[in-house]
Amino acid sequence: MEYAIRIINSETGQLIAQDLVTIEEMLSLGKAVARSYEYRCPDPHCARAVRPIFPERQRIDGKEAHSPHFRAPTSHIDGCEKDGAVKRQFERQSSLGTKDSPIFDLVQQTDFPVRFNEVKRIEQPAGDRDIVSVDDSGSPNTIPSDTTNENVKWNHQTHISERTSGHLKKFVQAYENSPGHLLRMPIRIRGCPARNYAETFMDVSLAVDSQGRSALRHIYRGTYREHTVHPRGITIIFNERAGDGKKLGVWVASDLGPAIIRQEFIHRLNQAALNSNATIYVVGRFQLWKRYKYTIEVEALGEVYVSFLSSQYDNTQ
Numbered sequence: 001m002e003y004a005i006r007i008i009n010s011e012t013g014q015l016i017a018q019d020l021v022t023i024e025e026m027l028s029l030g031k032a033v034a035r036s037y038e039y040r041c042p043d044p045h046c047a048r049a050v051r052p053i054f055p056e057r058q059r060i061d062g063k064e065a066h067s068p069h070f071r072a073p074t075s076h077i078d079g080c081e082k083d084g085a086v087k088r089q090f091e092r093q094s095s096l097g098t099k100d101s102p103i104f105d106l107v108q109q110t111d112f113p114v115r116f117n118e119v120k121r122i123e124q125p126a127g128d129r130d131i132v133s134v135d136d137s138g139s140p141n142t143i144p145s146d147t148t149n150e151n152v153k154w155n156h157q158t159h160i161s162e163r164t165s166g167h168l169k170k171f172v173q174a175y176e177n178s179p180g181h182l183l184r185m186p187i188r189i190r191g192c193p194a195r196n197y198a199e200t201f202m203d204v205s206l207a208v209d210s211q212g213r214s215a216l217r218h219i220y221r222g223t224y225r226e227h228t229v230h231p232r233g234i235t236i237i238f239n240e241r242a243g244d245g246k247k248l249g250v251w252v253a254s255d256l257g258p259a260i261i262r263q264e265f266i267h268r269l270n271q272a273a274l275n276s277n278a279t280i281y282v283v284g285r286f287q288l289w290k291r292y293k294y295t296i297e298v299e300a301l302g303e304v305y306v307s308f309l310s311s312q313y314d315n316t317q
Helices: 022-028 031-035 082-092 168-176 257-274
Strands: 003-010 015-022 038-039 049-053 068-073 109-116 132-136 140-144 151-153 157-164 200-201 218-229 233-241 247-253 277-282 287-289 291-299 304-307
Touching: 015 022, 022 031, 022 049, 022 218, 022 287, 031 049, 031 257, 038 132, 109 168, 168 304, 218 257, 233 257, 257 304, 277 291
Parallel strands: 109 157, 200 218, 247 291
Antiparallel strands: 003 015, 003 038, 015 132, 038 049, 049 068, 132 140, 151 157, 218 233, 218 277, 233 247, 277 304, 287 291
């Protein structure tokens, strides 16, 4: 199978999150990391445990081996659709709205996230299917991450169902591969004055001016320069500098998210150290730290993301 539901548990065994993943996504994290997760069949009627299989390119007998895939140690239930269940869900979701109009006048459901969900601290990988988060009481709650129950006005002619996400990755993917004009893609983030994608994403070099005044909360993007893993957290430094010449960085405390998610994030940072096109995205407002640099201290792992696409984007496309 190509797809599986990844199950993320805390160090104490409590369910933290579930998200839909592909075998290629997990392989990109490294075989050891991929094997450290638990998985289940994507067909909800089956939900049998599965595991990632990474065959060698060639078997001992010289025959070609299978491609990487997910496999159930025991048989699936009768009638299990396996990957077919995922593809059927994709087809159903894509039929809910149309993408033909460049200004989305006829869209009934956005194909990009509109609202950054900060009601609950979703400290998890960026799955865009149904996820499970933990509320303040420690009880798990299922949250459909691609839609909300509220309808908001897009214009005077139509209503839309807006997508919401608790992970910056989904906003970055929509920004880097925008389905329409960024100026016409609404976005809502607490404390950010911008109201569309073009204005919300800001080059990190504009975060602090020559007088040391910080811009308001935005999604900042900049070129990765270096990172250091400390016992208390992770320091990430941008290649760009503030208007007054000081360094710009991000602080990720070591107590954020389950350890396995921090491991995945550090893996991406290690990849960034080898990739000249790595871009760091972070949501927040820069504050002066010890008089020599400005930093954003994220409150959840979902507020920072490492992208490996080119860092050159046109915000007015």
